[in-house]
Amino acid sequence: MTANVDDDAAYPDPATLGGAPARGRELRAQGKRTMQRLLDAGLAVFAARGYHSTRVDDIVREARTSHGTFYLYFANKEDLLRALAGACVEDLEALAASVGRLGPGPDGEAALGAFLGRFLAVYRRYGPVIRAWTEGQVGDAEVDRLGVAAFTAIGAALAGHLDGAIEHPDVAVMALMAMIERFSFVVAASRVPAPDDVVLATLTRVVQRGFFAPEA
Amino acid sequence: MTANVDDDAAYPDPATLGGAPARGRELRAQGKRTMQRLLDAGLAVFAARGYHSTRVDDIVREARTSHGTFYLYFANKEDLLRALAGACVEDLEALAASVGRLGPGPDGEAALGAFLGRFLAVYRRYGPVIRAWTEGQVGDAEVDRLGVAAFTAIGAALAGHLDGAIEHPDVAVMALMAMIERFSFVVAASRVPAPDDVVLATLTRVVQRGFFAPEA
Amino acid sequence: MTANVDDDAAYPDPATLGGAPARGRELRAQGKRTMQRLLDAGLAVFAARGYHSTRVDDIVREARTSHGTFYLYFANKEDLLRALAGACVEDLEALAASVGRLGPGPDGEAALGAFLGRFLAVYRRYGPVIRAWTEGQVGDAEVDRLGVAAFTAIGAALAGHLDGAIEHPDVAVMALMAMIERFSFVVAASRVPAPDDVVLATLTRVVQRGFFAPEA
Amino acid sequence: MTANVDDDAAYPDPATLGGAPARGRELRAQGKRTMQRLLDAGLAVFAARGYHSTRVDDIVREARTSHGTFYLYFANKEDLLRALAGACVEDLEALAASVGRLGPGPDGEAALGAFLGRFLAVYRRYGPVIRAWTEGQVGDAEVDRLGVAAFTAIGAALAGHLDGAIEHPDVAVMALMAMIERFSFVVAASRVPAPDDVVLATLTRVVQRGFFAPEA
DNA sequence: GATGAATGAGATTTCATTCAT
DNA sequence: TATGAATGAAATCTCATTCAT
Numbered sequence: 001m002t003a004n005v006d007d008d009a010a011y012p013d014p015a016t017l018g019g020a021p022a023r024g025r026e027l028r029a030q031g032k033r034t035m036q037r038l039l040d041a042g043l044a045v046f047a048a049r050g051y052h053s054t055r056v057d058d059i060v061r062e063a064r065t066s067h068g069t070f071y072l073y074f075a076n077k078e079d080l081l082r083a084l085a086g087a088c089v090e091d092l093e094a095l096a097a098s099v100g101r102l103g104p105g106p107d108g109e110a111a112l113g114a115f116l117g118r119f120l121a122v123y124r125r126y127g128p129v130i131r132a133w134t135e136g137q138v139g140d141a142e143v144d145r146l147g148v149a150a151f152t153a154i155g156a157a158l159a160g161h162l163d164g165a166i167e168h169p170d171v172a173v174m175a176l177m178a179m180i181e182r183f184s185f186v187v188a189a190s191r192v193p194a195p196d197d198v199v200l201a202t203l204t205r206v207v208q209r210g211f212f213a214p215e216a
Numbered sequence: 217m218t219a220n221v222d223d224d225a226a227y228p229d230p231a232t233l234g235g236a237p238a239r240g241r242e243l244r245a246q247g248k249r250t251m252q253r254l255l256d257a258g259l260a261v262f263a264a265r266g267y268h269s270t271r272v273d274d275i276v277r278e279a280r281t282s283h284g285t286f287y288l289y290f291a292n293k294e295d296l297l298r299a300l301a302g303a304c305v306e307d308l309e310a311l312a313a314s315v316g317r318l319g320p321g322p323d324g325e326a327a328l329g330a331f332l333g334r335f336l337a338v339y340r341r342y343g344p345v346i347r348a349w350t351e352g353q354v355g356d357a358e359v360d361r362l363g364v365a366a367f368t369a370i371g372a373a374l375a376g377h378l379d380g381a382i383e384h385p386d387v388a389v390m391a392l393m394a395m396i397e398r399f400s401f402v403v404a405a406s407r408v409p410a411p412d413d414v415v416l417a418t419l420t421r422v423v424q425r426g427f428f429a430p431e432a
Numbered sequence: 433m434t435a436n437v438d439d440d441a442a443y444p445d446p447a448t449l450g451g452a453p454a455r456g457r458e459l460r461a462q463g464k465r466t467m468q469r470l471l472d473a474g475l476a477v478f479a480a481r482g483y484h485s486t487r488v489d490d491i492v493r494e495a496r497t498s499h500g501t502f503y504l505y506f507a508n509k510e511d512l513l514r515a516l517a518g519a520c521v522e523d524l525e526a527l528a529a530s531v532g533r534l535g536p537g538p539d540g541e542a543a544l545g546a547f548l549g550r551f552l553a554v555y556r557r558y559g560p561v562i563r564a565w566t567e568g569q570v571g572d573a574e575v576d577r578l579g580v581a582a583f584t585a586i587g588a589a590l591a592g593h594l595d596g597a598i599e600h601p602d603v604a605v606m607a608l609m610a611m612i613e614r615f616s617f618v619v620a621a622s623r624v625p626a627p628d629d630v631v632l633a634t635l636t637r638v639v640q641r642g643f644f645a646p647e648a
Numbered sequence: 649m650t651a652n653v654d655d656d657a658a659y660p661d662p663a664t665l666g667g668a669p670a671r672g673r674e675l676r677a678q679g680k681r682t683m684q685r686l687l688d689a690g691l692a693v694f695a696a697r698g699y700h701s702t703r704v705d706d707i708v709r710e711a712r713t714s715h716g717t718f719y720l721y722f723a724n725k726e727d728l729l730r731a732l733a734g735a736c737v738e739d740l741e742a743l744a745a746s747v748g749r750l751g752p753g754p755d756g757e758a759a760l761g762a763f764l765g766r767f768l769a770v771y772r773r774y775g776p777v778i779r780a781w782t783e784g785q786v787g788d789a790e791v792d793r794l795g796v797a798a799f800t801a802i803g804a805a806l807a808g809h810l811d812g813a814i815e816h817p818d819v820a821v822m823a824l825m826a827m828i829e830r831f832s833f834v835v836a837a838s839r840v841p842a843p844d845d846v847v848l849a850t851l852t853r854v855v856q857r858g859f860f861a862p863e864a
Numbered sequence: 865g866a867t868g869a870a871t872g873a874g875a876t877t878t879c880a881t882t883c884a885t
Numbered sequence: 886t887a888t889g890a891a892t893g894a895a896a897t898c899t900c901a902t903t904c905a906t
Contacts, residue, residue, distance in 0.1 A: 050353035052268035066867045137266040171410050171418040179395030194387050202387040210426025482785040484700035569698035603842050603850040611827030626819050634819040642858025714888045
């Protein structure tokens with residue numbers, strides 16, 4: 001199973017990922033489409049304005065629907081975030097499962113590069129959701145739990161491969177995750193003036209040196 | 217000159233750092249004290265609740281004053297952030313100026329450790345301001361400009377010392393800044409379960425390996 | 433086409449005359465009714481308390497609706513005034529177009545009397561709007577523009593008929609407009625202790641003498 | 649006694665015209681100067697922004713003094729208006745007393761022109777006060793009383809000379825006063841694009857024709 | 865299923881007035 | 886006599902949520 005980063009990809013079954021109000025109802029084709037539009041719109045607007053500054057009004061305008069309709073599918077803005085977080089977590093867990101044989105040498109670096117590339121792809125899709133998590137200002141326990149679980153899974157997948165010379169792998173992994181997540185944000189926001197392959201190669205290089213290759 | 221990270225330290229002259237309304241008036245001792253209280257309260261509440269979730273009401277309650285008084289010194293919440301950003305920039309520029317002889321070897325690593333320690337101290341004081349910047353959701357051009365300037369200064373100070381083997385130092389420096397900034401956030405939020413010296417030593421270690429020491 | 437001065441008359445299409453927020457949406461029957469209520473309420477309260485002293489709260493109370501609803505249709509009090517000004521201008525332009533053959537003699541005086549009567553009727557409906565204009569303290573360019581345009585149209589319609597012996601018809605017309613407007617205010621405020629027909633006849637008489645009839 | 653329209657002229661004795669708080673105290677030289685400054689500032693700001701839109705803050709800024717000082721001399725903004733109104737009334741009553749022999753013929757017209765010129769001068773000085781009266785939105789009984797008295801005096805002075813052919817001199821006088829007052833406003837606001845002598849001659853001409861000269 | 869309309873609680877902001885120095 | 890500081894009531898405006906059609 002590979003991380004789903006296809007832009008057109010449908011979200012998982014709304015029956016599980018939809019917001020609270022929708023979970024209790026049967027959704028027909030039209031309903032599913034409307035829900036999709038709202039999820040997509042949420043992602044788009046969160047990306048543009050940030051989770052906090054986004055108003056329900058922005059979302060429904062983007063989705064070309066009405067306030068009434070929004071509350072037919074989600075209990076509130078947080079509920080929409082929760083649904084998106086669920087979808088994101090699926091991708092992140094697939095990503096964690098796909099971590100290859102990291103370690104010293106060209107093969108290890110190649111595996112690292114592949115992982116980082118996939119992470120960036122997920123970030124490009126779900127950046128605002130991840131940010132809302134990591135900035136920890138959402139205040140919803142369920143959302144937080146999802147985030148912690150996903151990041152713990154990835155952290156664990158990486159920790160096992162760290163260079164043995166590093167004394168505190170748990171701390172080092174947190175630094176590594178911090179770099180990956182934050183740098184992805186900067187890259188996704190197009191603030192790095194270099195082509196994607198250069199960016200990725202450079203990131204791979206310094207991560208390999210710092211965390212996986214033995215020192216001189 | 218060293219970075220000012222003393223918690224009790226006075227802010228620079230309110231005549232330059234105060235909010236718009238205060239800049240037009242001369243302030244007596246009492247007025248300066250009140251302004252201080254508001255700046256301190258802003259920092260404290262931004263830290264606790266995040267910039268976006270903070271209400272002016274929270275700030276004046278923390279500062280034990282009234283709404284009316286707040287608007288005597290600042291045009292609005294953003295104006296207060298702007299004043300804090302100005303103070304933060306001063307610290308960051310002092311920090312940039314204080315970067316020692318980074319490079320391979322124990323001396324270089326010691327200089328790096330000292331720098332990272334000072335950065336963390338600044339972050340502990342001005343974290344919420346820095347986050348508001350880097351998350352780029354404030355929407356105030358002046359605030360953005362200040363942030364970009366400060367981070368560029370630090371980035372430039374670091375870039376000169378990077379290991380020559382790194383092909384794209386400008387990109388690498390962005391990754392480095394991303395790690396430092398974001399990891400400081402995690403540490404300042406006490407989410408890293410290890411004592412400060414261990415945290416700092418570990419961060420220093422992996423940064424030294426990744427960016428300043430030659431590879432095996 | 434005659435000036436619309438009927439108290440129960442509907443306003444023109446809200447799509448063009450409504451406030452900024454309403455212009456962006458399609459309005460159903462209920463929405464149009466609410467908007468009407470707000471326009472009527474605005475006119476009534478402006479008349480009773482004056483534009484400046486009117487609070488949005490007064491208007492929504494008069495219209496039996498809520499603050500939230502007000503801002504659904506108008507951006508603010510000024511925006512409501514703008515909408516009313518638009519409606520008023522329509523009446524004033526119709527009035528300008530309806531000016532008859534003014535001039536010396538009984539026929540001319542009759543035409544003048546008819547015009548003044550219609551002007552007074554418009555004033556009775558839109559007095560507060562016209563006052564807000566002429567007192568020039570609103571500070572909204574669009575409102576000012578509307579007022580100037582309307583008054584210029586009427587002034588031009590009158591200027592063509594002035595007695596040729598008057599040396600500076602453009603200045604004289606401004607004096608005439610000043611008298612008509614201001615006297616209408618006094619009359620509409622019921623400060624003239626005489627029946628309407630006497631008031632109108634007297635005004636017509638002195639205007640006829642001063643501006644349209646040849647001197648002895 | 650002639651109307652006082654000198655711009656630098658002192659107001660009458662503050663002991664009688666000052667605001668409520670000042671009336672109870674002895675004013676020394678410095679106090680009188682401060683009060684002058686406040687009265688002048690009030691007039692200037694009322695003229696620029698209108699009575700209603702003026703804040704006490706505007707006045708004290710213009711007068712280069714403080715809020716505290718303002719309330720040392722006046723109970724509130726209305727009290728300041730009242731003081732100005734008192735001064736204005738003195739000028740208007742002098743004006744009423746100075747009305748010459750109006751009537752048909754060149755002598756009458758000359759007397760009328762002189763009167764109108766003096767009225768315009770008073771308006772130029774006290775325009776905002778007069779407007780506050782006539783717009784009747786101040787809500788202070790004392791101020792209203794003063795205004796009514798002054799205008800009644802002038803009206804009475806004019807009424808006695810009206811052309812006998814006018815059937816309702818009381819109504820006609822109100823129309824005349826309306827024209828004079830309102831046209832003065834337009835002229836004082838520099839909205840009439842003609843030199844002062846032309847403006848005055850034109851106004852005199854049409855008033856003479858309409859109210860004082862016999863018809864053809 | 866969908867939508868426009870309405871609401872009201874709460875946040876922001878203004879400003880006349882009082883107070884302490 | 887003068888002033889900067891402080892206050893709080895009231896006004897403006899926003900927006901998540903509910904409702905009627």
